[in-house]
Amino acid sequence: MTTNDPLGRNDAMPRGRFARAPRFYNVRLSERDAWLGTTVAALFTALGMLLEVAIVRKTPGVSVKPFGISAFVALVLLIVLFLRRKTPSVRWASVIYLIDVASVVTVLLLTNLQFAVSERNWVPFQAMKLGCLIAAMVAPGFWVGLISILAYVISAFLQLEISFPPEIKAQVASAEPWPMLAFALAGVLALAYRFRRAQLEQEIARIQAQSFAIKRLAGAFLNIRDLMNTPLQVIELSIDLLRKSNDPNKPVIDRIDHSMQQLREINSVLIQHEKEIEWQAKR
Numbered sequence: 001m002t003t004n005d006p007l008g009r010n011d012a013m014p015r016g017r018f019a020r021a022p023r024f025y026n027v028r029l030s031e032r033d034a035w036l037g038t039t040v041a042a043l044f045t046a047l048g049m050l051l052e053v054a055i056v057r058k059t060p061g062v063s064v065k066p067f068g069i070s071a072f073v074a075l076v077l078l079i080v081l082f083l084r085r086k087t088p089s090v091r092w093a094s095v096i097y098l099i100d101v102a103s104v105v106t107v108l109l110l111t112n113l114q115f116a117v118s119e120r121n122w123v124p125f126q127a128m129k130l131g132c133l134i135a136a137m138v139a140p141g142f143w144v145g146l147i148s149i150l151a152y153v154i155s156a157f158l159q160l161e162i163s164f165p166p167e168i169k170a171q172v173a174s175a176e177p178w179p180m181l182a183f184a185l186a187g188v189l190a191l192a193y194r195f196r197r198a199q200l201e202q203e204i205a206r207i208q209a210q211s212f213a214i215k216r217l218a219g220a221f222l223n224i225r226d227l228m229n230t231p232l233q234v235i236e237l238s239i240d241l242l243r244k245s246n247d248p249n250k251p252v253i254d255r256i257d258h259s260m261q262q263l264r265e266i267n268s269v270l271i272q273h274e275k276e277i278e279w280q281a282k283r
Helices: 031-056 065-083 090-118 126-138 142-163 166-172 178-243 250-282
Strands: none
Touching: 031 065, 031 090, 031 126, 065 090, 090 126, 090 142, 090 166, 126 142, 126 178, 142 166, 142 178
16 A cells, blocks of 8 residues: 655655666676777777788688688778767677677688698687687677677587598597687676676766765755745744734634644655655765
8 A cells, every 4th residue: 555745755656766777798888888899809800810811821721811801891890980989889889799700700610620731730719719708808798799709619619510520520629629618608707797897887876876866855855944944933923923813813824724734744754855865875
């Protein structure tokens, strides 16, 4: 059952005007932070692929073309990010980031087997392991980062099980897929930690904003009480004088006294609100 006080406040209504912060996996980064993270990822891809082009040119049996195409895609994404830097968007940052990840995963799927065949000391899936950690550090959203990590680890696992010939699979079987899974787990934990920290920062900002609003509201209540005190005292004194006069108009005085009682109730509610706000401000 709900009751209403003289100010019209329903007891069933929530007293807080600020919603609680979302779960860490639903935390939304600011547009600029998301845009910056995607820009760093695209820049890292462009530089990494250009470096791979320089390395692969001296490696027989490995095609340069996939790395060149991926570097070109990353440069195009960088241009788009730069041109739209004044109007950043979390949604577009996420789309661009996933395009960049798809480009990297495609290149690695096309070239991993070539490296495995041409280089005897090739260490499997190093770039994909690095991608898991990069996703944890710069992904513009938790789910975008998680999708990216899963894309790296699942593509590596499927390639190992399906695409690699038996002799190469036997060569890397002693090392994989456990290291890849370990990097994926580390990436997921780092991603969760990063967005949990962002959640706490947003919660602190929310509490600070709420505290400021409470202080302003307390000041408003104090001003209202100060403005009401003198008129209430004058009206109470006037009613007392009218009752003691020779010809008191009792019905009129009773109506005024009834209205005064309502004003006293409002004043008592303001006092209670003021105490609650002062208590919350001290927490």
